[in-house]
Amino acid sequence: MESVTLQVLRYLPEEKSEPFYQDYDVPFQKKWVILDALNYIKDHVDGTLTYRWSCRMGVCGSCGMMVNDQPVLTCETFLETYLPGPIRIAPLSYFAVIRDLVVNTDDFLGKVKRAKPWLITDELKPVTEGEYRQTPDELKEYKQYSMCINCMLCYSACPIVGLDPEFVGPAAVALAQRYNYDSRDDGHGQRNKILMDDDGIYSCTLVGECSVVCPKAVDPAGAIQRYKVTGAVEWWKSVVMPWKSDK
Amino acid sequence: MSVSKNNDPFWWTLFGAGGTISAFFIPIHVVLMGIAIPLGWFDTMDYDRYLELARHPLARLYLFAVISLSLFHWAHRFRYTLYDGLQLKHLEQYIVVFCYGIATAGTFITVILIFSI
Amino acid sequence: MDSRESTTSRTDDAGVEIPYQRFRPKRYQPRMSIFWWIHKKVYLRFIIRELTSVFVAIYAVILIVKLNALLRGPESWEVMTAALATPFSIVLHVIILLFVVYHSITWFLLAPTATVVRLGRKRIPDSAIIAVNFLMWLVLSVAVGWIILAV
Structure with a gap:
Protein backbone atom coordinates (compact mmCIF):
# COMPACT_ATOMS: atom_id res chain seq x y z
CA MET A 1 0.00 0.00 0.00
CA GLU A 2 1.04 3.58 -0.65
CA SER A 3 2.29 5.44 2.38
CA VAL A 4 2.90 9.05 3.27
CA THR A 5 5.27 10.63 5.78
CA LEU A 6 4.01 12.94 8.48
CA GLN A 7 6.60 15.16 10.12
CA VAL A 8 5.03 15.96 13.44
CA LEU A 9 6.38 18.56 15.84
CA ARG A 10 6.88 16.97 19.23
CA TYR A 11 7.34 18.91 22.44
CA LEU A 12 8.09 16.81 25.49
CA PRO A 13 9.06 19.27 28.22
CA GLU A 14 10.18 16.59 30.66
CA GLU A 15 12.66 15.18 28.13
CA LYS A 16 13.79 18.08 25.97
CA SER A 17 13.47 21.83 26.36
CA GLU A 18 13.08 22.43 22.61
CA PRO A 19 10.51 20.92 20.25
CA PHE A 20 11.68 18.60 17.48
CA TYR A 21 10.18 16.99 14.39
CA GLN A 22 9.46 13.27 14.42
CA ASP A 23 8.69 11.34 11.22
CA TYR A 24 5.85 8.86 11.03
CA ASP A 25 4.92 6.79 7.99
CA VAL A 26 1.21 6.17 7.70
CA PRO A 27 -0.67 4.20 5.04
CA PHE A 28 -2.36 6.49 2.58
CA GLN A 29 -6.12 6.27 2.24
CA LYS A 30 -8.08 8.50 -0.08
CA LYS A 31 -10.88 9.07 2.41
CA TRP A 32 -8.57 10.02 5.27
CA VAL A 33 -8.21 13.49 6.67
CA ILE A 34 -5.08 14.58 8.57
CA LEU A 35 -6.81 13.78 11.84
CA ASP A 36 -7.38 10.18 10.71
CA ALA A 37 -3.66 9.86 10.05
CA LEU A 38 -2.86 11.25 13.52
CA ASN A 39 -5.34 8.84 15.08
CA TYR A 40 -3.65 6.00 13.18
CA ILE A 41 -0.30 7.03 14.67
CA LYS A 42 -1.76 7.27 18.16
CA ASP A 43 -3.48 3.86 17.88
CA HIS A 44 -0.85 1.86 16.01
CA VAL A 45 2.55 3.57 16.06
CA ASP A 46 3.15 5.91 18.99
CA GLY A 47 0.67 6.27 21.82
CA THR A 48 2.55 9.19 23.33
CA LEU A 49 1.59 11.62 20.57
CA THR A 50 -0.68 14.26 22.09
CA TYR A 51 -3.25 16.41 20.31
CA ARG A 52 -6.80 17.69 20.73
CA TRP A 53 -9.82 16.60 18.77
CA SER A 54 -13.45 15.91 19.33
CA CYS A 55 -16.28 16.15 16.82
CA ARG A 56 -14.55 15.13 13.53
CA MET A 57 -16.98 17.33 11.58
CA GLY A 58 -15.68 20.89 11.69
CA VAL A 59 -17.93 22.13 14.47
CA CYS A 60 -16.12 21.81 17.80
CA GLY A 61 -13.05 23.76 16.70
CA SER A 62 -10.54 21.79 18.75
CA CYS A 63 -8.39 20.07 16.09
CA GLY A 64 -6.77 23.17 14.57
CA MET A 65 -3.09 22.69 13.67
CA MET A 66 -0.52 24.06 11.27
CA VAL A 67 -0.35 21.76 8.25
CA ASN A 68 2.50 22.75 5.96
CA ASP A 69 2.59 26.11 7.73
CA GLN A 70 -1.11 26.86 7.13
CA PRO A 71 -3.64 26.82 9.99
CA VAL A 72 -6.42 24.30 9.26
CA LEU A 73 -8.96 22.12 11.00
CA THR A 74 -7.34 18.70 10.59
CA CYS A 75 -10.73 16.98 10.56
CA GLU A 76 -11.69 18.56 7.26
CA THR A 77 -8.32 18.63 5.53
CA PHE A 78 -7.65 15.63 3.34
CA LEU A 79 -4.30 13.83 3.21
CA GLU A 80 -4.69 13.61 -0.54
CA THR A 81 -4.28 17.39 -0.87
CA TYR A 82 -0.67 17.15 0.29
CA LEU A 83 0.57 14.17 -1.73
CA PRO A 84 3.24 13.00 -2.15
CA GLY A 85 4.34 14.52 1.16
CA PRO A 86 6.06 14.73 3.52
CA ILE A 87 3.41 16.66 5.45
CA ARG A 88 4.56 18.96 8.25
CA ILE A 89 2.26 19.15 11.23
CA ALA A 90 2.86 21.67 13.99
CA PRO A 91 0.84 23.21 16.79
CA LEU A 92 -1.06 26.42 16.00
CA SER A 93 1.39 29.29 15.55
CA TYR A 94 1.99 32.00 18.17
CA PHE A 95 0.36 30.04 21.00
CA ALA A 96 2.36 28.65 23.90
CA VAL A 97 2.77 24.91 23.43
CA ILE A 98 1.92 22.68 26.37
CA ARG A 99 2.78 19.34 24.79
CA ASP A 100 3.22 18.13 21.19
CA LEU A 101 0.31 19.66 19.25
CA VAL A 102 -1.60 20.96 22.26
CA VAL A 103 -1.49 24.71 22.82
CA ASN A 104 -2.50 26.86 25.75
CA THR A 105 -5.88 28.47 25.10
CA MET B 1 -0.43 66.16 21.17
CA SER B 2 -0.55 63.13 23.37
CA VAL B 3 0.85 59.85 22.12
CA SER B 4 -2.10 58.06 23.68
CA LYS B 5 -3.60 55.25 21.67
CA ASN B 6 -6.97 56.91 22.01
CA ASN B 7 -6.01 59.20 19.13
CA ASP B 8 -5.86 56.23 16.82
CA PRO B 9 -9.35 56.77 15.37
CA PHE B 10 -8.18 60.26 14.34
CA TRP B 11 -4.96 59.06 12.68
CA TRP B 12 -6.83 56.19 11.11
CA THR B 13 -9.34 58.61 9.54
CA LEU B 14 -6.48 60.62 7.99
CA PHE B 15 -4.86 57.36 6.86
CA GLY B 16 -8.08 56.25 5.20
CA ALA B 17 -8.79 59.60 3.57
CA GLY B 18 -5.20 59.84 2.35
CA GLY B 19 -5.19 56.29 1.05
CA THR B 20 -8.34 56.93 -0.93
CA ILE B 21 -7.33 60.28 -2.39
CA SER B 22 -3.83 59.07 -3.30
CA ALA B 23 -5.21 55.88 -4.86
CA PHE B 24 -7.51 57.91 -7.09
CA PHE B 25 -5.27 60.82 -8.07
CA ILE B 26 -1.55 60.10 -7.72
CA PRO B 27 -1.09 57.53 -10.53
CA ILE B 28 -2.32 59.91 -13.24
CA HIS B 29 -0.07 62.69 -11.92
CA VAL B 30 2.96 60.39 -12.02
CA VAL B 31 2.11 59.19 -15.54
CA LEU B 32 1.62 62.66 -16.99
CA MET B 33 3.85 65.00 -15.04
CA GLY B 34 6.58 62.54 -14.13
CA ILE B 35 6.85 60.45 -17.30
CA ALA B 36 4.79 61.53 -20.33
CA ILE B 37 5.40 65.29 -20.30
CA PRO B 38 9.15 65.06 -19.45
CA LEU B 39 9.54 62.53 -22.29
CA GLY B 40 7.87 65.01 -24.65
CA TRP B 41 4.83 62.88 -25.50
CA PHE B 42 2.65 65.96 -25.01
CA ASP B 43 3.12 69.66 -25.59
CA THR B 44 4.29 71.23 -22.39
CA MET B 45 2.29 74.11 -21.03
CA ASP B 46 4.26 77.21 -20.31
CA TYR B 47 5.04 78.47 -16.86
CA ASP B 48 2.32 81.15 -16.83
CA ARG B 49 -0.48 78.75 -17.54
CA TYR B 50 0.68 76.34 -14.82
CA LEU B 51 0.79 79.27 -12.43
CA GLU B 52 -2.68 80.35 -13.47
CA LEU B 53 -3.97 76.81 -12.99
CA ALA B 54 -2.35 76.46 -9.55
CA ARG B 55 -3.91 79.74 -8.42
CA HIS B 56 -7.44 78.56 -9.01
CA PRO B 57 -9.15 78.15 -5.60
CA LEU B 58 -10.23 74.59 -6.39
CA ALA B 59 -6.71 73.68 -7.51
CA ARG B 60 -5.32 75.03 -4.23
CA LEU B 61 -7.79 72.96 -2.24
CA TYR B 62 -7.04 69.92 -4.39
CA LEU B 63 -3.26 70.25 -4.00
CA PHE B 64 -3.58 70.74 -0.26
CA ALA B 65 -5.78 67.66 0.12
CA VAL B 66 -3.64 65.42 -2.10
CA ILE B 67 -0.31 66.40 -0.55
CA SER B 68 -1.29 66.62 3.10
CA LEU B 69 -3.52 63.56 3.24
CA SER B 70 -0.99 61.47 1.27
CA LEU B 71 1.63 62.38 3.86
CA PHE B 72 -0.64 61.40 6.74
CA HIS B 73 -1.52 58.20 4.89
CA TRP B 74 2.18 57.40 4.78
CA ALA B 75 2.76 58.45 8.39
CA HIS B 76 0.16 56.08 9.78
CA ARG B 77 0.90 53.14 7.51
CA PHE B 78 4.67 53.45 7.84
CA ARG B 79 4.34 53.64 11.62
CA TYR B 80 2.74 50.21 11.62
CA THR B 81 5.13 48.88 8.97
CA LEU B 82 7.96 49.68 11.38
CA TYR B 83 6.11 47.89 14.20
CA ASP B 84 5.24 44.83 12.09
CA GLY B 85 8.07 44.51 9.61
CA LEU B 86 10.98 45.41 11.88
CA GLN B 87 9.40 44.69 15.29
CA LEU B 88 10.10 48.18 16.58
CA LYS B 89 7.00 48.65 18.70
CA HIS B 90 9.14 49.31 21.78
CA LEU B 91 10.24 52.55 20.05
CA GLU B 92 6.60 53.59 19.67
CA GLN B 93 6.98 57.11 21.12
CA TYR B 94 9.84 58.05 18.79
CA ILE B 95 8.19 56.50 15.75
CA VAL B 96 4.90 58.33 16.39
CA VAL B 97 6.68 61.69 16.70
CA PHE B 98 8.83 60.96 13.63
CA CYS B 99 6.00 59.86 11.32
CA TYR B 100 3.22 62.27 12.24
CA GLY B 101 5.80 65.04 12.75
CA ILE B 102 7.01 64.78 9.16
CA ALA B 103 3.44 64.73 7.86
CA THR B 104 2.52 67.76 9.96
CA ALA B 105 5.62 69.67 8.80
CA GLY B 106 4.82 68.81 5.17
CA THR B 107 1.28 70.05 5.67
CA PHE B 108 2.52 73.39 7.05
CA ILE B 109 4.92 73.84 4.14
CA THR B 110 2.13 73.03 1.68
CA VAL B 111 -0.22 75.57 3.26
CA ILE B 112 2.46 78.29 3.07
CA LEU B 113 3.24 77.47 -0.57
CA ILE B 114 -0.41 77.35 -1.61
CA PHE B 115 -1.16 80.74 -0.08
CA SER B 116 2.04 82.32 -1.45
CA ILE B 117 1.42 81.34 -5.05
CA MET C 1 14.38 43.54 21.59
CA ASP C 2 11.81 41.03 22.59
CA SER C 3 12.12 40.02 26.20
CA ARG C 4 10.23 36.77 25.69
CA GLU C 5 12.46 33.75 25.77
CA SER C 6 12.07 30.70 23.66
CA THR C 7 11.01 28.62 26.63
CA THR C 8 8.79 30.19 29.22
CA SER C 9 9.37 28.80 32.64
CA ARG C 10 7.19 29.37 35.63
CA THR C 11 8.32 31.46 38.56
CA ASP C 12 6.98 31.50 42.07
CA ASP C 13 5.73 34.60 43.90
CA ALA C 14 9.28 35.61 44.81
CA GLY C 15 10.34 35.34 41.17
CA VAL C 16 12.36 32.15 41.66
CA GLU C 17 12.16 29.76 38.77
CA ILE C 18 10.27 26.57 39.45
CA PRO C 19 11.87 23.55 37.76
CA TYR C 20 9.74 21.27 35.66
CA GLN C 21 7.31 19.34 37.79
CA ARG C 22 4.68 16.88 36.82
CA PHE C 23 1.74 19.23 37.17
CA ARG C 24 3.56 22.45 36.39
CA PRO C 25 4.48 21.98 32.76
CA LYS C 26 7.01 24.18 31.09
CA ARG C 27 5.53 25.80 28.02
CA TYR C 28 7.22 26.43 24.75
CA GLN C 29 6.64 29.92 23.36
CA PRO C 30 7.97 30.21 19.83
CA ARG C 31 9.54 33.54 18.89
CA MET C 32 8.77 35.33 15.69
CA SER C 33 11.63 35.90 13.30
CA ILE C 34 12.32 39.52 12.25
CA PHE C 35 11.91 38.38 8.65
CA TRP C 36 8.58 36.60 9.16
CA TRP C 37 7.19 38.43 6.11
CA ILE C 38 9.62 36.74 3.72
CA HIS C 39 8.57 33.19 4.53
CA LYS C 40 5.06 33.31 3.11
CA LYS C 41 3.94 34.81 -0.19
CA VAL C 42 0.81 36.40 1.27
CA TYR C 43 2.85 38.10 3.98
CA LEU C 44 5.35 39.37 1.43
CA ARG C 45 2.53 40.82 -0.65
CA PHE C 46 1.20 42.42 2.52
CA ILE C 47 4.49 44.09 3.39
CA ILE C 48 4.90 45.34 -0.21
CA ARG C 49 1.38 46.78 0.00
CA GLU C 50 2.29 48.57 3.22
CA LEU C 51 5.53 49.89 1.72
CA THR C 52 3.66 51.53 -1.17
CA SER C 53 2.96 54.31 1.34
CA VAL C 54 6.64 55.28 1.13
CA PHE C 55 6.26 55.97 -2.58
CA VAL C 56 3.00 57.85 -2.03
CA ALA C 57 4.92 60.07 0.40
CA ILE C 58 7.84 60.49 -2.01
CA TYR C 59 5.46 61.74 -4.65
CA ALA C 60 3.78 64.10 -2.18
CA VAL C 61 7.24 65.57 -1.50
CA ILE C 62 7.86 65.86 -5.26
CA LEU C 63 4.60 67.81 -5.53
CA ILE C 64 5.79 70.15 -2.76
CA VAL C 65 9.08 70.66 -4.62
CA LYS C 66 7.16 71.45 -7.83
CA LEU C 67 4.91 73.94 -6.06
CA ASN C 68 8.00 75.60 -4.63
CA ALA C 69 9.57 75.86 -8.09
CA LEU C 70 6.36 77.33 -9.45
CA LEU C 71 6.36 79.91 -6.66
CA ARG C 72 9.99 80.93 -7.20
CA GLY C 73 9.49 81.92 -10.79
CA PRO C 74 10.10 80.86 -14.42
CA GLU C 75 13.86 80.26 -13.97
CA SER C 76 13.54 77.72 -11.22
CA TRP C 77 10.58 76.17 -13.09
CA GLU C 78 12.92 75.67 -16.08
CA VAL C 79 15.58 74.09 -13.87
CA MET C 80 13.01 71.70 -12.50
CA THR C 81 11.62 70.83 -15.93
CA ALA C 82 15.15 69.95 -17.06
CA ALA C 83 15.71 67.84 -13.95
CA LEU C 84 12.47 65.96 -14.59
CA ALA C 85 13.63 64.99 -18.09
CA THR C 86 16.81 63.25 -16.89
CA PRO C 87 16.92 59.43 -17.12
CA PHE C 88 17.27 59.25 -13.34
CA SER C 89 14.02 61.13 -12.86
CA ILE C 90 12.19 59.02 -15.45
CA VAL C 91 13.33 55.76 -13.84
CA LEU C 92 12.39 57.09 -10.40
CA HIS C 93 8.94 58.01 -11.63
CA VAL C 94 8.43 54.62 -13.26
CA ILE C 95 9.29 52.94 -9.95
CA ILE C 96 6.95 55.31 -8.08
CA LEU C 97 4.24 54.53 -10.64
CA LEU C 98 4.54 50.76 -10.12
CA PHE C 99 4.11 51.15 -6.37
CA VAL C 100 1.30 53.71 -6.43
CA VAL C 101 -0.65 51.63 -8.95
CA TYR C 102 -0.17 48.64 -6.65
CA HIS C 103 -1.47 50.84 -3.85
CA SER C 104 -4.53 51.88 -5.89
CA ILE C 105 -5.40 48.32 -6.92
CA THR C 106 -5.01 46.84 -3.42
CA TRP C 107 -6.84 49.80 -1.88
CA PHE C 108 -9.87 49.42 -4.14
CA LEU C 109 -9.93 45.64 -3.77
CA LEU C 110 -10.04 46.02 0.03
CA ALA C 111 -12.56 48.87 -0.02
CA PRO C 112 -15.60 46.59 0.55
CA THR C 113 -14.17 45.28 3.84
CA ALA C 114 -14.75 48.67 5.45
CA THR C 115 -17.75 49.90 3.50
CA VAL C 116 -21.22 48.52 3.74
CA VAL C 117 -23.53 50.20 1.24
CA ARG C 118 -27.24 49.53 1.28
CA LEU C 119 -29.84 50.19 -1.35
CA GLY C 120 -33.09 49.98 0.55
CA ARG C 121 -32.94 46.69 2.42
CA LYS C 122 -30.41 45.07 0.11
CA ARG C 123 -26.69 45.15 0.77
CA ILE C 124 -24.68 45.98 -2.34
CA PRO C 125 -22.32 43.08 -3.18
CA ASP C 126 -18.56 43.56 -2.70
CA SER C 127 -17.86 43.13 -6.39
CA ALA C 128 -20.11 46.10 -7.21
CA ILE C 129 -18.29 48.34 -4.71
CA ILE C 130 -14.95 47.30 -6.21
CA ALA C 131 -16.23 47.93 -9.75
CA VAL C 132 -17.50 51.41 -8.84
CA ASN C 133 -14.12 52.26 -7.29
CA PHE C 134 -12.21 51.20 -10.40
CA LEU C 135 -14.65 53.08 -12.62
CA MET C 136 -14.24 56.22 -10.52
CA TRP C 137 -10.46 55.82 -10.72
CA LEU C 138 -10.73 55.85 -14.51
CA VAL C 139 -13.13 58.82 -14.64
CA LEU C 140 -11.10 60.91 -12.16
CA SER C 141 -7.84 60.09 -13.96
CA VAL C 142 -9.28 61.21 -17.29
CA ALA C 143 -10.64 64.38 -15.67
CA VAL C 144 -7.32 65.28 -14.01
CA GLY C 145 -5.43 64.41 -17.19
CA TRP C 146 -7.72 66.62 -19.24
CA ILE C 147 -7.23 69.54 -16.84
CA ILE C 148 -3.43 69.16 -16.86
CA LEU C 149 -3.15 68.79 -20.64
CA ALA C 150 -6.01 70.68 -22.20
CA VAL C 151 -7.18 73.52 -20.00
Missing part, protein backbone atom coordinates in the same frame (compact mmCIF):
# COMPACT_ATOMS: atom_id res chain seq x y z
CA ASP A 106 -6.09 30.58 28.31
CA ASP A 107 -4.85 33.74 26.64
CA PHE A 108 -7.26 33.40 23.72
CA LEU A 109 -10.25 32.70 25.94
CA GLY A 110 -9.34 35.70 28.08
CA LYS A 111 -9.39 37.93 25.00
CA VAL A 112 -12.74 36.57 23.89
CA LYS A 113 -14.14 37.24 27.35
CA ARG A 114 -12.81 40.81 27.27
CA ALA A 115 -14.92 41.44 24.15
CA LYS A 116 -18.08 40.59 26.15
CA PRO A 117 -19.65 38.27 23.60
CA TRP A 118 -23.08 38.01 25.17
CA LEU A 119 -26.29 40.02 25.05
CA ILE A 120 -26.14 43.13 27.20
CA THR A 121 -29.43 44.91 27.72
CA ASP A 122 -30.05 48.24 29.45
CA GLU A 123 -33.23 46.99 31.02
CA LEU A 124 -34.77 43.56 31.05
CA LYS A 125 -38.30 43.26 29.74
CA PRO A 126 -40.69 41.56 32.11
CA VAL A 127 -41.65 38.11 30.89
CA THR A 128 -45.27 39.24 30.50
CA GLU A 129 -44.23 41.53 27.64
CA GLY A 130 -43.19 38.52 25.63
CA GLU A 131 -40.10 37.68 23.65
CA TYR A 132 -37.51 39.96 22.04
CA ARG A 133 -38.53 39.82 18.41
CA GLN A 134 -36.21 40.09 15.47
CA THR A 135 -36.89 40.32 11.76
CA PRO A 136 -35.00 38.13 9.26
CA ASP A 137 -33.17 41.26 8.09
CA GLU A 138 -32.04 42.04 11.64
CA LEU A 139 -30.84 38.45 12.01
CA LYS A 140 -28.90 38.71 8.76
CA GLU A 141 -26.95 41.67 10.18
CA TYR A 142 -24.98 39.51 12.61
CA LYS A 143 -25.60 35.89 11.59
CA GLN A 144 -22.28 35.54 9.75
CA TYR A 145 -20.33 36.51 12.90
CA SER A 146 -22.31 34.06 15.01
CA MET A 147 -20.84 31.15 13.04
CA CYS A 148 -17.50 31.43 14.88
CA ILE A 149 -16.49 28.16 16.59
CA ASN A 150 -13.49 29.56 18.55
CA CYS A 151 -11.06 27.32 16.67
CA MET A 152 -8.28 29.94 16.88
CA LEU A 153 -7.13 29.42 13.28
CA CYS A 154 -7.48 33.17 12.67
CA TYR A 155 -5.05 33.90 15.53
CA SER A 156 -2.47 31.59 13.99
CA ALA A 157 -2.93 33.27 10.61
CA CYS A 158 -2.44 36.77 12.04
CA PRO A 159 1.16 37.98 12.29
CA ILE A 160 0.01 40.86 14.50
CA VAL A 161 -1.05 38.31 17.13
CA GLY A 162 2.48 36.89 16.99
CA LEU A 163 4.15 40.30 17.09
CA ASP A 164 1.96 41.85 19.76
CA PRO A 165 0.70 39.18 22.17
CA GLU A 166 -1.62 41.74 23.78
CA PHE A 167 -3.51 42.37 20.51
CA VAL A 168 -7.14 41.41 21.06
CA GLY A 169 -7.20 39.42 17.80
CA PRO A 170 -9.65 38.56 15.01
CA ALA A 171 -12.18 36.19 16.58
CA ALA A 172 -12.74 38.34 19.67
CA VAL A 173 -13.65 41.34 17.49
CA ALA A 174 -15.88 39.24 15.22
CA LEU A 175 -17.67 37.96 18.32
CA ALA A 176 -18.02 41.50 19.66
CA GLN A 177 -19.57 42.54 16.35
CA ARG A 178 -21.87 39.52 16.56
CA TYR A 179 -23.51 41.27 19.52
CA ASN A 180 -22.97 44.88 18.44
CA TYR A 181 -25.02 44.23 15.33
CA ASP A 182 -27.74 42.39 17.26
CA SER A 183 -30.92 44.48 17.47
CA ARG A 184 -31.55 43.23 21.02
CA ASP A 185 -28.17 44.37 22.36
CA ASP A 186 -27.18 47.61 24.11
CA GLY A 187 -23.61 46.66 25.01
CA HIS A 188 -21.84 48.57 22.25
CA GLY A 189 -20.48 51.23 24.63
CA GLN A 190 -19.01 48.68 27.02
CA ARG A 191 -17.32 46.76 24.22
CA ASN A 192 -16.00 49.99 22.68
CA LYS A 193 -14.06 50.83 25.81
CA ILE A 194 -12.13 47.59 25.49
CA LEU A 195 -11.79 47.20 21.75
CA MET A 196 -10.83 50.77 20.91
CA ASP A 197 -8.23 50.90 23.65
CA ASP A 198 -4.55 49.93 23.49
CA ASP A 199 -3.94 46.74 21.50
CA GLY A 200 -7.50 46.90 20.19
CA ILE A 201 -8.81 47.13 16.66
CA TYR A 202 -6.42 49.85 15.47
CA SER A 203 -3.44 47.52 15.95
CA CYS A 204 -4.82 45.50 13.03
CA THR A 205 -3.12 46.33 9.73
CA LEU A 206 -5.48 44.25 7.59
CA VAL A 207 -3.21 41.43 6.55
CA GLY A 208 -6.53 39.71 5.82
CA GLU A 209 -5.36 36.12 6.35
CA CYS A 210 -7.74 35.62 9.30
CA SER A 211 -10.68 35.68 6.89
CA VAL A 212 -8.88 33.44 4.40
CA VAL A 213 -8.27 30.63 6.90
CA CYS A 214 -11.62 30.86 8.71
CA PRO A 215 -13.38 27.50 8.24
CA LYS A 216 -16.78 29.11 8.85
CA ALA A 217 -16.51 32.15 6.55
CA VAL A 218 -16.96 34.53 9.49
CA ASP A 219 -14.73 37.21 7.91
CA PRO A 220 -13.11 38.62 11.06
CA ALA A 221 -11.04 41.03 8.93
CA GLY A 222 -14.25 42.64 7.69
CA ALA A 223 -15.58 42.74 11.26
CA ILE A 224 -12.47 44.63 12.40
CA GLN A 225 -12.57 47.02 9.43
CA ARG A 226 -16.22 47.87 10.05
CA TYR A 227 -15.40 48.38 13.72
CA LYS A 228 -12.61 50.80 12.79
CA VAL A 229 -15.08 52.83 10.72
CA THR A 230 -17.62 52.87 13.57
CA GLY A 231 -14.89 53.81 16.03
CA ALA A 232 -13.68 56.66 13.82
CA VAL A 233 -17.21 58.02 13.34
CA GLU A 234 -17.78 57.94 17.08
CA TRP A 235 -14.44 59.60 17.78
CA TRP A 236 -15.28 62.50 15.46
CA LYS A 237 -18.77 62.77 16.92
CA SER A 238 -17.30 63.02 20.42
CA VAL A 239 -15.02 65.84 19.23
CA VAL A 240 -17.64 67.79 17.29
CA MET A 241 -20.51 67.16 19.71
CA PRO A 242 -18.90 66.36 23.08
CA TRP A 243 -22.20 66.81 24.92
CA LYS A 244 -23.77 63.94 22.99
CA SER A 245 -21.19 61.25 23.68
CA ASP A 246 -20.09 59.54 26.88
CA LYS A 247 -23.06 57.35 27.45
